[in-house]
Every structure is written in structure tokens, then in C-alpha cells.
Amino acid sequence: MTPEQQRRVRDLFEQVVDRDPASVAAWLSTEAGGDPTVRQEVLSLLAHHSVAGAFLAEPIADRLPLLDEDESFASGSVVGPYTIDRELGRGGMGRVYLARDNRLGRTVALKVLAPHFVGDAKQRERLRREARAAALLAHPGICTVYALEEIDGELVIASEFVDGRTLREEMDGRRPPPAEVLRTAREFAAALASAHAHGIVHRDLKPENIMRTRDGRLKILDFGLARLVEDEEGDRPAAALRVTHTGVILGTPAYMAPEQLRRQTVDARADVFAFGVLLYEYACGVHPLHAREPIAVAPALGDVIARCMREVPAERFASAAEVLVALDGDTAARQRAPNARWWRTHQAVVAALYIVGAVLGWLIKEWKETPMTVAIFLALGAGATIGGVLRGHLVFTASMNPKQLDGERRRSSRATRLADLLIAALLFADGVLIAGTRALGAVTAFSLAIGILLAALLLEPATTIAAFGDAE
Amino acid sequence: MTADGPMDADALTPLVYNELRRLAGAYMRRERPGQTIQATALVHEAYLRLAGAGAPWHDKRHFVGIAARSMRQILVERARARGAQKRWAALDRVSLSDSLAIAAHEESMLPALDEAMDRLEQVDAELARIVELRFFAGLSIEETADALGSSPATIKRRWALARAWLHRELGGTP
Numbered sequence: 001m002t003p004e005q006q007r008r009v010r011d012l013f014e015q016v017v018d019r020d021p022a023s024v025a026a027w028l029s030t031e032a033g034g035d036p037t038v039r040q041e042v043l044s045l046l047a048h049h050s051v052a053g054a055f056l057a058e059p060i061a062d063r064l065p066l067l068d069e070d071e072s073f074a075s076g077s078v079v080g081p082y083t084i085d086r087e088l089g090r091g092g093m094g095r096v097y098l099a100r101d102n103r104l105g106r107t108v109a110l111k112v113l114a115p116h117f118v119g120d121a122k123q124r125e126r127l128r129r130e131a132r133a134a135a136l137l138a139h140p141g142i143c144t145v146y147a148l149e150e151i152d153g154e155l156v157i158a159s160e161f162v163d164g165r166t167l168r169e170e171m172d173g174r175r176p177p178p179a180e181v182l183r184t185a186r187e188f189a190a191a192l193a194s195a196h197a198h199g200i201v202h203r204d205l206k207p208e209n210i211m212r213t214r215d216g217r218l219k220i221l222d223f224g225l226a227r228l229v230e231d232e233e234g235d236r237p238a239a240a241l242r243v244t245h246t247g248v249i250l251g252t253p254a255y256m257a258p259e260q261l262r263r264q265t266v267d268a269r270a271d272v273f274a275f276g277v278l279l280y281e282y283a284c285g286v287h288p289l290h291a292r293e294p295i296a297v298a299p300a301l302g303d304v305i306a307r308c309m310r311e312v313p314a315e316r317f318a319s320a321a322e323v324l325v326a327l328d329g330d331t332a333a334r335q336r337a338p339n340a341r342w343w344r345t346h347q348a349v350v351a352a353l354y355i356v357g358a359v360l361g362w363l364i365k366e367w368k369e370t371p372m373t374v375a376i377f378l379a380l381g382a383g384a385t386i387g388g389v390l391r392g393h394l395v396f397t398a399s400m401n402p403k404q405l406d407g408e409r410r411r412s413s414r415a416t417r418l419a420d421l422l423i424a425a426l427l428f429a430d431g432v433l434i435a436g437t438r439a440l441g442a443v444t445a446f447s448l449a450i451g452i453l454l455a456a457l458l459l460e461p462a463t464t465i466a467a468f469g470d471a472e
Numbered sequence: 473m474t475a476d477g478p479m480d481a482d483a484l485t486p487l488v489y490n491e492l493r494r495l496a497g498a499y500m501r502r503e504r505p506g507q508t509i510q511a512t513a514l515v516h517e518a519y520l521r522l523a524g525a526g527a528p529w530h531d532k533r534h535f536v537g538i539a540a541r542s543m544r545q546i547l548v549e550r551a552r553a554r555g556a557q558k559r560w561a562a563l564d565r566v567s568l569s570d571s572l573a574i575a576a577h578e579e580s581m582l583p584a585l586d587e588a589m590d591r592l593e594q595v596d597a598e599l600a601r602i603v604e605l606r607f608f609a610g611l612s613i614e615e616t617a618d619a620l621g622s623s624p625a626t627i628k629r630r631w632a633l634a635r636a637w638l639h640r641e642l643g644g645t646p
Binding site: 017 | 547572573574575578579582595596603606607608609610626629630632633635636637638639640644645646
């Protein structure tokens, strides 16, 4: 058939498809009279249309098995020192069995890693390193890793068997009472904080990786394993974002932080993001991606969740420890953190420099009294007073009223920076005025100006970020 | 957005999330509890493929189009890996026709369907797109119309045409 004929077929089919079948043949004879090929084709397609039944009627995705039915260990089989009891589950990383460690007689969860995970020696070495790091984590909220072993060419990880159900199963669309949400959030954050304190980032937190034991405690599984699927150089989860030929998903974008999806460097704040998403889902019964209405939880908890889920890592809590502090409403503790000491010291030193600057302005006025030096002295005095009062106010707020600190910092940051620049400029001008007569005084004024300028442009942002995680 | 030419996956990440939500939403509305996880996972997989390939796309419609194509590839590859062709070839002519009409052995059908769709594409590319969006990505008639910039009534008739054409191509007997 020519393209022209095919177009005719399509047009005719579309015109007759909803007609009474009895009248179709006659109608077609007139419409496609001159071209028997076209008429035959339309009739043939109509015939197939009438018997197609359920053919392609429903989307296929939901009716296909996701995972391959590949090899698995039967109950009773022996894998090195372990005897398999039964399969507990399977995932992107391999299968998990309930097994018995015959040497110690204890029950373990045995994860047999899928072959594509442990392909080369380099990757095995990484896995060993990560397992060693994860094995150091001893926290009741973290599933303990017992051993990493190579048995008959298979890499297996033996860990504590957590008897219970996953957070995914627990959630199942329900909305737990606020007190339970808060308790879960604290427990979760505390476990995560202990890992972060050891410099270990989970990177693949999701409801399937978190379990509730039968006696109600929370346990995070699979620490350090996500790193396996990342690039050798740095923290780019490139391999995590690949789909294996069997269609197994590695990594769960629904809980990944934006920087993780963009394959940028990942740190504890990626876990903080996932924590926020998880908590949202736990509290609201729906993943934020699918939420159609605004979040409806206690405002304090909502604030914590919102800050965890900020797109820019610097705007999130720096680690789970900070989340925990915020959850406990104990923001004062955050200010007692050693990092904030530097910020406070900086505030005090800059305020002292203001006073030195004002005194120097007075000296210069005494040495060389012109309308200019008098004016500069007055301006210096005013600038030093404003800047000093603002900084004093911030330090006071930090120790007495820490909840308001973030807002106060944002409110006054421009004013203090302006005061710094003004004072530096005035000192510089003063220095120029007396450069011919008082070399030492001029040099002092210049140095002070440069010092205040650098402190404003370099040191202040650094100490502020160290203390609060943002530059404002 | 189209005025600036193609963009890469990174620049469009938030947009992608909106579209993922839309695609996932298409499944959610079907309300088959317990079965939505696989569909959502498939959407994610499709996204990962797009992100992994650094595939540039121009706008939302374009994204939905390649996401659907990607889902077709994923499902067909998986079926091939599981030996679908052999099982499909083992069906005799009568049971094959019955299977088509009652949507049985769908996974085994996928490689043959994929090849038939390649041929359909030569005849009328839009029909192949409609099948990708409806059958593989699970979009409704309205969503498909929106994605192809056509009217729901037209899409509905062309969807019927595409199904009839593929039914014949796969060996169904009228």
C-alpha cells in the first residue's frame, strides 16, 4: 500500500469504527469504491477490532513480575558455616536468608550479594572496607554487622537478625498519632546520628531499610552497603543509577536527595534529606511526591521536616545530631556546640576592633584637627556603636533566646556588613589624610581597615557557616 | 522552555519530578492496592535510564514520550531475558488468538509486540506512540491526547486502530 492509501485507510477506519456494523460494508463500498485494496484493509482491521477483546486493554506494568526468578538456596542447604533456614526477602543487592551460624549457634540474617555487585576485586575490597566501618557501629538502633565472608565465590554478609516488620509494612497508608511520630522520629534520628558521628553515611534510607522489632524498637539496616554501588572516585552514585539487565533497581530515587540524583558529592545531609522524606511519609501516610495537600502535622515537626527536605544541602540540618536537637526542642544545645564558639569569638573580636577604630579616629582628630577628620571621627563613632550593638544583640540572643537567633541573624546581617564596610572605608580615608605627617598612625589605620574588611568578607561567612550551616 | 533548545537531565530535575508524579499518579488512580509499587518502580527505572543516558529532552510532552519509550524498552528487554519468545513460539494458532483476546501470556507476547510495533511505526508512527503511552506507560486517553497534542476523541479512535492493526500483526484470527 502506498502512504496515500494508508492515510485513506486510517481516515475511513476512524469514520466507521463507531458505526453500526450492518451498514458499514455498504457505506465503505461508496466511500472507498474505487480502491478495493483500501476497502479490504479497512474491513480486515474492523474485523480485528471487533475481536480484540482485552488485547492491550490494560497497562502492562502492574501485571509483570519485577525480579527474575534466579537461583536461590533451599531450606537446609549449607553455605560455609551457615545453614539456611528460609528466604526472608530479596532486593536489588541480592537475597536475604534466615540462617544459623553453626560455629556460634546463633541466628543470623545472611545476605548473599548478587553477582553483579561483587564483580571485580576492587569492588570486593571496597565492600570489605565498608563492612568493617559498618561493623564498628554499635547502636541499638542499627542492625549489627557480624561478618563479611567469601564462600564458594559468593560474597555474604552475616548480620543481626531483626525480627519484625519494615517501616513500609508498618506505614501502609495509615496515619500514626503525633506522639508516635515524634517517638519514631527521635529513635530514628538518634540511630542515624550515631552513624554520622562515626563518619558513616547510609545513602539509601528508605522504608524497606528500616525495621520495627517485635518489641517496638527501630533498627536501620544495610549501613554502608549503598556505597558499594558508587563510583570508585568520590561519592558519585553513578552505578546506583544504572539498571541491571535483569531490571533490578539500585537505589531509590524517591528518597534520594537532589544532589544525589544529580550525582554530586554526597554527605550526611543526603541522609538528612531522606530522613525528612521518610518522616513526612510516616506522619502523613503519603510520600511527598504524591501528596496533593499541604502537610498537616504539628508545626514544630513540620518545620523540622521542611528543613530536612530543603533542596540546597547547606540549608538542611548538618547531620542527624542536629535533627535530634531540633526534635527535642533543645536549640540551646546547638548553640553550645563547639562550632558556635568560633562565631561568638568572632563577634566579640570584631566589636573590639570597632572600639579600637573609634579610638584611632579620635587620636587622628587630635593629631590633625580638620573638618574632615572630625567628621570621620563622628561617623566612626556612630558606625562602631551601631555595629557593636547589633553584634552584642546577636551574642545575647544566641545565649538567652536561641530560637529567635536565625531570624535575628538574617535581619541584621546586612546592617553589620554595611557597618564593617563603612568603618573600613572611614579608617582608610583617615589613614590617607595623615599619611604625610604620622606614618605609624596611618599604617595602623590601614591595617585596621584591611583587618575589618577581611573579617567581614572572609572570616564572618566561615564562622557563620561552621556554626549554623548557612552564610546569612 | 523549548525556545532554549534541548536541556540536560540535571537542569530539569524538578520538572522531571513533576512528570514522575504525573506518571505515577496515572497508576495510583487505578487504585489497585498492593500492585502500584511495581508500576512506580517502573517509572523510576525509566527515569534512571533517562538520567543515566543524559538524554536531552525539550519539554514535558517530550519527556513523557521518551519515558514511555523507555518503559517499553525495559519491559521488552526483561521479557526477552526471561525467554519470552520461546514460550510465545510454543503457542499454537488457536491458543495464541485466545491469549490475545483475554490478555493471557502478556509477558511472552512482549518481544513479538515490540517487533510488530516497529513495523507499525513504519506505517504510522503516531499509532506506535499511542501504544507506548497507553499500554506501556499506562496513560489514560485524556493524558495520551495531552501528550500528543491531539483530541481525546481522535486518540480513542486511533487507539482502536492501533490495537486492531497489532492484533492482526500478532496473528490473531478475526
